[in-house]
Amino acid sequence: MARTLLERETRRQQLLDAAIRVFARKGYVETSIDDIIKEAEVARGTFYLYFPGKKEIFLAIIDRYFELVSQLVERLMAEEWPAGLDRARFREHVLTWLRFFAQHRDLTKVIYREATSIDPQFEARWDRLSEAVKRFLIGRVHALQQNGVLRQTLDPQVWALFMEGIFHAVICNYLLTSERPDLEWLAEQWVDFVLWGITPAERDHTGG
Structure with a gap:
């Protein structure tokens, strides 16, 4: 259980770090979810496991x-x-x-x-x-x-x-x-x- 929670937190932080880099380069309006998942190198479904959308x-x-x-x-x-x-x-x-x-x-x-x-x-x-x-x-x-x-x-x-x-x-x-x-x-x-x-x-x- 502890390992699963750690893995989830690690993946969530990976998505956050990727989003920060993309938002810093392109700005909020010009950034898409596709940009974030490409930067994070994850599948679209993985993104939605952690966040409902770009604003979240x-x-x-x-x-x-x-x-x-x-x-x-x-x-x-x-x-x-x-x-x-x-x-x-x-x-x-x-x-x-x-x-x-x-x-x-x-x-x-x-x-x-x-x-x-x-x-x-x-x-x-x-x-x-x-x-x-x-x-x-x-x-x-x-x-x-x-x-x-x-x-x-x-x-x-x-x-x-x-x-x-x-x-x-x-x-x-x-x-x-x-x-x-x-x-x-x-x-x-x-x-x-x-x-x-x-x-x-x-x-x-x-x-x-």
């Missing part, structure tokens, strides 16, 4: 995306955070997100291009996840302000909003468009911009 497999892809993103969010939020501002830790977290979206590039492309037009519940689901992340970031800023690490004039809600904007711009305008995105370089640029803005960094003043 697309909705399953959206579910998979939220599952993966939620797991990463929960893991990062559960970590014990230092009382001070740790640049190396910040950089590693940025890099973790960049690697995630680079690893799931086709999936991310499908979600960003198509999800809102296919799934009427997508925006509400995304907003709930986004709000949880923003509340976490706002809490971190408050804690660092209380510890005297960040300036008191910084509005935590506005900062979280700026971070969200950078996040989406980086994904749409760099990760999804560059053939070979340099994640290490991008993480450095991101962290330095957030910490120092466009003024010389503290180490530049000291010569370090």
Whole structure:
């Protein structure tokens, strides 16, 4: 029984992976079930054992995306955070997100291009996840302000909003468009911009 369930899940994931690749190349409207079964190298009957149609497999892809993103969010939020501002830790977290979206590039492309037009519940689901992340970031800023690490004039809600904007711009305008995105370089640029803005960094003043 366990082996049968594993085989079914493996086959289902095979169909999802194939659909993600085809949707990323052709878009939802131009993709047919024939395209998906050809990509997956399965019979038409096999497809219908798992999904009633094209929309249903697309909705399953959206579910998979939220599952993966939620797991990463929960893991990062559960970590014990230092009382001070740790640049190396910040950089590693940025890099973790960049690697995630680079690893799931086709999936991310499908979600960003198509999800809102296919799934009427997508925006509400995304907003709930986004709000949880923003509340976490706002809490971190408050804690660092209380510890005297960040300036008191910084509005935590506005900062979280700026971070969200950078996040989406980086994904749409760099990760999804560059053939070979340099994640290490991008993480450095991101962290330095957030910490120092466009003024010389503290180490530049000291010569370090």
